[in-house]
Amino acid sequence: MEPAAPSDVDALVEHLFRHSAGQMVSRLARWLGSARLDLAEEAVQDALVRALQTWPFGGVPTEPGAWLFQVARHRALDLIRRDVALRGKLDLLESATPEAGVREQELGNDELAMMFMCCHPSLPHAGRIALTLKTVGGFGVAEIAAAFLAEPDAIAQRLVRAKRQIREQEIAIEIPRPDELGARLESVLDVLYLLFNEGYAAHGGENLVRADLCGEAIRLAAILARNPATDVPAVHSLLALMLLQASRLPARVDEAGDLLLLSEQDRARWDHGLIAEGMDHLECAASGSEVTPYHVEAAIAAAHAVARDEASTNWPWIVHLYDDLLALKPSPVVELNRAIALAMADGPAAGIAAIERIEADPALARYYLLPAALGGLWLKLGDPIRATYHYREALTRSCSAPERRFLEKQLAKSCRG
């Protein structure tokens, strides 16, 4: 083992263990085959424990990632030696596993191949999400449970079932052939989009793990965008969408952790680095003829990102984009967002009329944003009594703690009339 450098509190990059775990599991499992995913995970976990046992005394190695990988690799070889069924593959594995010096691109390929396995369309939807976070993301079972407000046992069960299915159906850890890449990629993007939205909804809340989902979804989408096999417009548009949305996160809550409306946000606090990055990817996304819902959503996010304030935002353009989005992906939630944009373009009464048309949709029956939007629009129209009614209704529906505080604040405002 290489000599340890003097230990330093800052020597560890944020999320080093989590990201290294994802990379190492992907790499080892790709060598061992998807049927030995558990063995790869065990070897990696052991390497992390070894780091925890030695670094406090010896200091952080000069290349922590390479150190971890080397230990995990040795541990995997140890575990294989004990496994009679695998012993025949040992020579192959020993020669095929380089000591260290793994190139960035190779790691990207491993993670990419692993993402495709985790998001395989024949796996149940919930299993894909849990598996992606566990194996590529390096999240723990308890963290995944916390992120999805589920019981750890339920998540563990999901993982066991998904892995069994992978073994039985012999789903390989590989980048799909070009002829099936499109459909397989769609399933990967689906999972990343969901991870991001879960995290976005929770940002600023007490649940920090949930907020981490945003960063993880962006990290994984960036791996896709960097890789020549998946460097396609749909990937860039999803990445653009996530970067542009994430740019607003620093301004989305005030110092007390309370949610701020778009109109209340200090736009100087938007992350302009992320906006620039998002715009670059939006440009890459425009290279093909294909228009995905991600393209349109990214264009909506971009319209907000370039506006100086709410008043100078091009609302008619945003309404138009929502029409495009509805044509591609009809959904009552998109209808609701269109109605809110319409209220900005044509006035609150037009927005209220549009919301009333979708109010009875069962898909929105538990969605707090519908009555919350009505409350806001009635308040703008100068009808605090109606606003109060809708805010009360919104508070009966499930939402995060910061969202709840926001609704209570709005309710108090309407009660004061």
Add this chain to the structure above:
Amino acid sequence: MAKFLVLARGTGQAYANRSPQEMQQVVQKYMAWTAGLRDAGRMIHSERLKADGRVVRGSAGKMTVTDGPFAESKEVIGGFWLLEASSYEEVQAFLKDHPHLEAGTLEVRQIWDM
């Protein structure tokens, strides 16, 4: 200024089922403690001990060597820090918020200065 040996009992195996993120947080707490001691100019040396060892016994010229010691994992000495302090009280002040106490115990011995 006297020298003190701080023996860490417990191997960290207690953290084996934690998530990577949690394990990194544990490591960072140790690093922060060590850095604090080094910045104060009190750290002399530290080492991690391997889990396996040998016990050597002998009488009348006959030496026997056995594997061991096999203590319970929470009793095994996982590593040590050698540090400088003016008194046991000061060492205790250093150890007050030591991250090792979350998963093991610390034994402090003063080095006998001849």
